[in-house]
Amino acid sequence: MARKPRQHVNPLSAAYLAPRAQPVERPPHLPPDAPCDVELGCAEGAFSFALATAHPDRLVVGLEIRSALVERNRMRARRLGLANLVFGYVNLQVDLHRVFEPASVDRFHLLFPDPWFKTRHGKRRVVSPYLLRTMATQLRPGGEVHVASDVFEVALEAMEAFEGPMGEALGFRSLSPRGPWTFVRENPYGVASRREEITRARGQRVWRVRYGWSPPGDDPP
Numbered sequence: 001m002a003r004k005p006r007q008h009v010n011p012l013s014a015a016y017l018a019p020r021a022q023p024v025e026r027p028p029h030l031p032p033d034a035p036c037d038v039e040l041g042c043a044e045g046a047f048s049f050a051l052a053t054a055h056p057d058r059l060v061v062g063l064e065i066r067s068a069l070v071e072r073n074r075m076r077a078r079r080l081g082l083a084n085l086v087f088g089y090v091n092l093q094v095d096l097h098r099v100f101e102p103a104s105v106d107r108f109h110l111l112f113p114d115p116w117f118k119t120r121h122g123k124r125r126v127v128s129p130y131l132l133r134t135m136a137t138q139l140r141p142g143g144e145v146h147v148a149s150d151v152f153e154v155a156l157e158a159m160e161a162f163e164g165p166m167g168e169a170l171g172f173r174s175l176s177p178r179g180p181w182t183f184v185r186e187n188p189y190g191v192a193s194r195r196e197e198i199t200r201a202r203g204q205r206v207w208r209v210r211y212g213w214s215p216p217g218d219d220p221p
């Protein structure tokens with residue numbers, strides 16, 4: 001009988017700190033410049049499956065720390081014949097830099113990330129300096145980052161990270177229609193993650209931010 005995936009893992013525990021994520025294998029039928037969307041912390045991958053189904057011309061990559069879910073998602077993608085959908089292991093605090101070449105990703109989606117793991121050093125931010133720097137390296141010019149959460153503080157921390165001095169110096173800028181330091185009301189991607197569906201069904205607010213990226217010093221496209 002298939003083992004039930006664990007509900008949570010602690011990404012800062014010793015077992016998860018050794019880098020072991022593998023470079024993503026791009027499906028050979030897609031051209032190297034095919035747009036690439038990445039869901040970070042995809043769990044069972046509802047957003048990734050829906051996006052890959054709606055856009056067969058795009059490469060969609062779901063990354064997750066729970067290996068049992070990675071395996072389960074891979075089998076489901078094969079069963080559904082979704083050749084443009086790839087899943088892999090990552091610890092977002094440790095080894096995302098091993099997964100993608102520089103300038104090869106068009107969109108990162110960080111959807112309903114787990115808020116914090118408490119350590120004796122205190123609370124940890126979801127969007128760490130490591131994650132910010134890695135995304136800035138792996139995005140193509142004109143690429144973007146999409147973060148959504150049902151926890152206001154998590155979305156606010158993401159906003160501070162991307163719109164604060166470090167995010168600005170790395171080349172991020174707000175894509176909110178109402179300007180910098182504001183949340184984005186609408187989901188412009190046409191598909192929603194499982195947690196977004198649940199949050200909306202409960203009548204709760206989704207706190208969303210979106211950032212464009214261009215090399216620092218360049219004019220935004």
Ligand SMILES: C[S@@+](CC[C@H](N)C(=O)[O-])C[C@H]1O[C@@H](n2cnc3c(N)ncnc32)[C@H](O)[C@@H]1O
Pocket residue numbers: 008009011040041042043044063064065066090091092093110111112113114193194195196
């Ligand atoms: C609350 S779920 C959200 C799943 C999905 N994105 C959604 O919106 O429905 C957060 C997911 O992030 C994964 N996760 C948490 N910390 C992670 C890390 N450091 N690296 C990779 N995945 C992580 C968890 O295992 C979990 O599956």
